[in-house]
Amino acid sequence: MSNHGVGRSASLSVMFGAFLLVQLSIYDVSLSEIIFEERFEDGWQGRWVKSDWKKSEGKAGSFKHTAGSWSGDPDDKGIQTSTDARHFAISAKIPEFSNKNRTLVLQYSIKIEQDIECGGGYIKLMSGYVNQKKFGGDTPYSVMFGPDLCGTQTKKLHVILSYQGQNYPIKKDLQCETDKLTHFYTFILRPDASYSILIDGRERDSGSMYTDWDILPPRKIKDTKAKKPADWEEREYIDDPDQVKPEGYDSIPREIPDPKAKQPDTWDEDEDGIWRPPKIPNPAYKGPWKPKKIKNPNYKGKWKIPWIDNPEFEDDPDLYVLKPIKYVGIEVWQVKAGSVYDNILICDDPEYAKDVIQEIFTNREIEKEALEEAEKAKKAREEEEAQRAREEGERRKRERGYDRRHRDKERYKDRYRKRRDYLDDYHDEL
Structure with missing residues (x-):
């Protein structure tokens, strides 16, 4: 090809690239990335x-x-913990990525079918090399997110972040869902170190890494x-200084003689003494004098200790940046097994994460009905058992009663036999 042809080709490429950029700007197309998505379809074991x-x-x-x-779609499968009182650990290697200058979205669904006594339902993101065959509770992680239940008291939603090799739990007391339906948990971390936590696509909490984790000293x-x-x-409010107590105000009596009262005709001063009319409340008496209140022109509000810059605070503009993520894993202990994990998603687009929830929840009512039927069947089995x-208890009780009567009868026969033998011996002696 001639140089002229190369130049023309290059010019066309530049023109096409410029055209594409113009189109992207016109339609405001944002390029997002799905880093990892697992719906546990066929072939999941290979990942x-x-x-x-x-x-x-x-x-x-x-x-x-x-x-x-029970489920909204029997063909939509996940992976479920099985066997009670066990540790569960499984992981997948994902394309390495960094959340520097980008939003991180971690989302997954979990259905806790068991009446969980004590156990976790969280998920982890790991950085660095992980020996997946030895992945366990001591394996370092960058993010730990999800529910943790124990008895009726602990219904915690964990959000633990790693910073410079140390784990920091969120300071807020976040609560997880406790029913037996599928729930989506979403954690969003942004480049400004702000975060949001969503359950089933609805924001449950939000804030900043600067204030809600004790990672850096406070600003x-x-x-x-x-x-x-x-x-x-x-x-x-203060007393009105311009108000003056009226002259003679304190001499106004609280009560006065009743002007309508009359001395009874039968009243005898020699025997009854001097007649005095009964007293009634004085309508002119207004109580102790109080000056009117006015707004205090010097009012400054309740004094509060002022805030100052913390001399120990040293900002880290990369506070939100995790070590490059390489693995996603499930590592939990459960007294009663039966949690179904599914729809694991790692991306940088919160809107796509919401779309996934809406897609799965199209069968939400079917799942609720399936759960109700399962609960009814369980109740019927329990009542039958x-x-x-x-x-069985009544049968054993009757058998025990029969045995007791039989033993009593035999004991009576034995006593009667001994008595008879004694009488026979007695008569023989006679």
């Missing part, structure tokens, strides 16, 4: 590695591929040396 952690101790649990005992602290100024006025237990 996930089950850890041997706790296997030698006989405490390693396993996952089964299932939609669970502002209270000035403990500050003292309230002597002339600080905290009274919002209870009835069988009662009948």
Whole structure:
């Protein structure tokens, strides 16, 4: 090809690139990236590695591929923890990525079908090299996010972030869902270090890494040396200084003689004494004099200790930046197994994450109906088992009663036999 042809081709490429940029700007197209998405369809085993952690101790649990005992779509399967009182650990390697200058979205669904006594339902993101066959509770992680339930008291939603090798839990007391339906948990971390936590696509909480984790010292602290100024006025209202007590106000009696009262005709001063009319409240008496209140022109409000810049604070503009993420994993302990994990998503587009939730929740009502039917069937089984237990108890009770009567009868016969033998001996002696 001639140089002329090369130049023409280059010019066309530049023109096409410019045209494409113009079109993108016109339509405001934003380029987002799905870093990892797992719906546990066929072939999922090739992407996930089950850890041997706790296997030698006989405490390693396993996952089964299932939609669970009730679901909106029986063909939409996840992985469910199986076998009670076990540690579960499984992980997948993902394309390495950094959240520097980009939004991180971590989302997944979990359906806790069991009446969980104590156990986790969270998920982890790991950085650096991870020996997936040894992945366990001691494996360092960059993010730990999700529910943790124990008894009726602990219903915690964990959000733990790693910074310079140390783990920091969120300071807020966040609560997770506790019913047996599928729920989506979403954690969004932005380049300005702000975050949002969503459950089923609805924001449950939000804030900043600067204030909601004890990672850096606070930007502002209270000035403990500050003292309230002597002339600080905290009274919002004061007595009107222009008001003066009316002359003679204090001499107004509280009660006065009743002007309508009359001395009874039968009143005898020699015997009854001098008649005095009864007293009634004085309508002119207004109580103790109080000046009118007016707004205090010098009012400054309640004095508060002022905030000052913290001399120990040193900003880190990369506070939000995690170490490059390479793995996603599930590592939990459960007394009762039966949690179905599904729809794991790592991306930089919160809107796409919401779309996933809406897609799955198109069958939400079907799942609710399936759960209700399962609960009814469970209740019927329990009642049937209870009835069988009662009948078995009655049967054993009757048998015990028969045995007791039989033993009593035999004891009576034995006593009668001994008495008869004694009488026979007695008669023989006679």
